Amino acid sequence: MTAVAGGLYVLTMAVGLVAEIGRIGFGRLHHVLYFATFAAALAAAWMEFHPGLLVTIAALAGMPVTRPRTIWHPALAACGLVGYVAVVALP
Numbered sequence: 673m674t675a676v677a678g679g680l681y682v683l684t685m686a687v688g689l690v691a692e693i694g695r696i697g698f699g700r701l702h703h704v705l706y707f708a709t710f711a712a713a714l715a716a717a718w719m720e721f722h723p724g725l726l727v728t729i730a731a732l733a734g735m736p737v738t739r740p741r742t743i744w745h746p747a748l749a750a751c752g753l754v755g756y757v758a759v760v761a762l763p
């Protein structure tokens with residue numbers, strides 16, 4: 673489950689990066705991916721607990737507070753990715 677959640681996270685980050693660089697609005701698609709990513713992260717934490725997943729979940733929980741096209745939105749996304757890296761690097 674953690675691999676699926678991590679894959680969704682990377683996909684959501686890629687869509688966000690394309691939207692940021694290309695100035696393309698993915699609106700609903702990005703929000704659907706965000707919801708699926710958050711749900712998958714919660715499921716992964718429940719099924720295969722690892723402290724790194726808490727970092728990811730905290731970052732995902734903070735995303736709605738940050739505004740797109742500010743430094744805080746991608747910075748928080750990068751912090752969430754660190755949680756998945758910790759899961760892989762520190763089993």
